Amino acid sequence: xxxxxxxxxxxxxxxxxxxxxxxxxxxxxxxxxxxxxxxxxxxxxxxxxxxxxxxxxxxxxxxxxxxxxxxxxxxxxxxxxxxxxxxxxxxxxxxxxxxxxxxxxxxxxxxxxxxxxxxxxxxxxxxxxxxxxxxxxxxxxxxxxxxxxxxxxxxxxxxxxxxxxxxxxxxxxxxxxxxxxxxxxxxxxxxxxxxxxxxxxxxxxxxxxxxxxxxxxxxxxx
Numbered sequence: 290x291x292x293x294x295x296x297x298x299x300x301x302x303x304x305x306x307x308x309x310x311x312x313x314x315x316x317x318x319x320x321x322x323x324x325x326x327x328x329x330x331x332x333x334x335x336x337x338x339x340x341x342x343x344x345x346x347x348x349x350x351x352x353x354x355x356x357x358x359x360x361x362x363x364x365x366x367x368x369x370x371x372x373x374x375x376x377x378x379x380x381x382x383x384x385x386x387x388x389x390x391x392x393x394x395x396x397x398x399x400x401x402x403x404x405x406x407x408x409x410x411x412x413x414x415x416x417x418x419x420x421x422x423x424x425x426x427x428x429x430x431x432x433x434x435x436x437x438x439x440x441x442x443x444x445x446x447x448x449x450x451x452x453x454x455x456x457x458x459x460x461x462x463x464x465x466x467x468x469x470x471x472x473x474x475x476x477x478x479x480x481x482x483x484x485x486x487x488x489x490x491x492x493x494x495x496x497x498x499x500x501x502x503x504x505x506x507x508x509x510x511x
Contacts, residue, residue: 339367339510351459354484355452361491362448364511365395368498369437372505377440378433381504386429388501391494392440393432396447398490402483403454409469455484 341363344356369377369388377389397416404410411417419427432440458466464481471477502508 339363341367350464350481351456351484354481354488355455357488358484358491361488361495362444364495365391365491365498366441366444367510368495368502368508369441372437372502374434374436376505377435377437379501379505381501384497386497386501387433388498389432389435389440390426390429391498391501392444393435394428395491395494396440396444397428399447399451399487402487403451406470406478407458407468407480407483408454451487455480 341360342356344360345352348356369392372388374389377392378387380387400413400416405412415431416428421427424430458480462480464479466480467477468480468483469477499509499511
């Protein structure tokens with residue numbers, strides 16, 4: 290630029306004197322300063338392109354539901370990829386939700402609906418030993434501080450167990466097969482209902498994950 294940039298001081302609220310600059314020069318000056326050390330951009334963590342398979346367009350009912358469930362699982366994997374433990378524990382105020390907590394929560398949700406409700410086998414560890422009256426959101430809070438590899442390993446193992454239980458129930462009685470455990474009114478859940486509910490749970494939480502990830506390093510994408 291031909292014009293000199295003037296008017297910077299060491300006081301708070303630094304300003305740029307653009308009185309002698311053209312509109313184009315002003316734009317260049319502001320752009321240069323936004324990219325300078327004075328206003329550093331947040332460090333970006335590398336995130337690979339999403340590795341997702343679209344649900345089948347003409348699949349069976351079970352394969353379609355499982356396809357949507359897997360699509361949302363992979364979306365969450367993408368949203369947490371390339372992040373440090375600190376990033377995963379970072380909320381997006383005023384909410385206290387974190388990506389680490391989301392992984393812990395959805396791992397628990399899958400186990401609850403398939404092992405406890407569908408198959409009636411009770412809660413697995415570590416959830417069976419939790420005093421939920423002390424912390425009703427333990428599944429969210431306990432994951433904070435854990436690294437991505439640890440959380441994703443537990444998440445993946447639960448995905449595999451979930452799929453096995455859903456498939457076995459469907460093969461035994463189709464989508465109308467009923468859960469071993471009933472709700473408070475005494476009614477049982479169909480395996481179809483459980484699968485739709487899991488898709489709904491992921492869809493809602495992935496909406497939060499979009500906003501949290503963008504607030505951390507600017508990554509966007511559906």
